Amino acid sequence: MIEIKDVTKTYQTGDIAFQALKGVTFTIKEGEFVAIMGPSGSGKSTLMHILGALDTPTSGKYYLNNQDVSKLSEDHLADIRRDQIGFVFQSFNLLPRATVLRNVMVPLIYAEVKEEERMTRAKEALKAAGFDESHFLHLSNQLSGGQIQRVAIARALVNNPKLILADEPTGNLDTKTGEIVLGTFQRLNEELGRTIILITHEHDVAEHAKRIIHIRDGLILSDSKTHNRRVIKHS
């Protein structure tokens, strides 16, 4: 489903060029749960931006569902993000002063989904993310960190994307809430068969995935199945 071939990315700041990715190659199949792990400055964020169609590589190829995404224009990338990718960010990025339901429905606005259908799909997504129905009409700034991240997960699910990209989803959460959120990802992966890519710098977090791609200084250090995988039991 995802094919990354010799991808490099160079940032040009004035006269200084900085190569964040120095040739990365891997494939991810549908239904996988992969963690991309590396310390800050390793190039994992750059990789996340390219995987998420937020940015294009300087050289190399990126195929998403057999479509070459590496040379698309900004508006075409927006279409890819809208239809095929769901994002979960470290800082949640919910709309303040909007209800939970409305936050989840925002992607559907850009996909021009019919008004009647939006509500049904938003509710389904919230349930899938394990969000308590009694809080659907709460404002997003009245929720706890764990609840907020579930809303963000529901928002990422609502367009039925093939790929869910989670960028440090537990970075702003305490360990216990983080575990619950990671458990949600595991459940989405196993029960609903969603492809999930988890970007993190923490080994503990990465161990919740089935496969870990280790990245350092813009190169892949290792790419293997997770030993001692942590599985969160969900009720």
Place this chain on the structure above:
Amino acid sequence: MKTIDILHETYAALASNKVRSGLTMLGIIIGISSVIAMVSIGQGAQASIQSSIQSIGSNLILIMPGQQRAPGAQVSAARGSARSLTLADSEAITKDITLAKAVAPETSSRYQVTSKGKNSNTSIVGTVAAYPSVRNVEMDMGTFISEQNVKSLSKVAVLGATASEDLFGLDANPVGQTIRINSVVFKIIGVTKAKGGSGFGSQDDMIFIPITSAQRFLAGDDYVSTISVQAKDSESMAEAQQQITDLLLKNHHITDPTLADFSIMNQADILATASSITGVFTILLAAIAGISLVVGGIGIMNMMLTTVTERTREIGLRKAIGAKRADINIQFLIEAVMLTFVGGVIGVLLGWGISIGISATGLIQTQITLSSVLLAFGVSAGIGIIFGYYPARRAAMLNPIDALRYE
């Protein structure tokens, strides 16, 4: 992105910061309402001046004594002191100009007028029987001066409505009573109806007496100050004016028309001159009010730029979940237009209220025209687009990665 969704997003965004949206809108409200109010004052003034010019008669040609200038000399006497028209001129016009329907010569001068215990300084107009038909004067009580009165130098007077009120009080019937004009006793035979209008010298604060009596008992000469000629119809005005000019030049033995010792104008000229003056006046008022509208527009731009900065992360998120540049652009543009449009609607209503209030004070009858309302709407929507364009474009051009990282 569907239109209804854009409107919904816009409403949500504006409602989330009501105070700021309200204050920004206030700039537009003040701008639009002052434009509406100012233009309504200008147009009201224009209408009132036009109606008072029209109230002095219809198809009117006015002949007044003009500059008396010796050939070659640049010294000219002031118009008021010029004495070049006489009753003979008026009679010649009556006799020779067939296009003239009625001719009314008049003398006009201010004298001290006394009635029982009351004293006033009023314009005394000496004129003839044709005056009411030429100058649109209607009688309230009694009769106007007759031809017989003029022939026999009768000491009779017709009071204007205001003059009657000043000398005899409101709702009194002074017909049959006497007044003294410059110590000469005149008998009142009538009172005219009020014409209203105060723009062009009140037509009501006058006392009419036979022109012959005015010349004999008050002025002591036989000059007239104005000859009013009513043309047959509006088409024959220009021709009648030309014929009168030729006749008077001939009678006054003047060969060079530029040296004419009288000036002649018709009502249309006066109207056009007054209209152009009030038009400039209206534009001036609108321009001053327009400045506040521009200031309001800059307020909109300022707020939109602040909003874009504040909502950088939201913009980043929207882009990440699939919003295109055009979606972001239109959303922020509509926000600005919405502010100015709603501000415009409130501004029009407020301006309307102000102009009704001004009318109610009685100072001036204001007039709101559809064109000024439409213009105000157009301008306010235009301001939204112009001042919203740059902030919206800035929002649309944001890179989603940088926007998401923005702290």
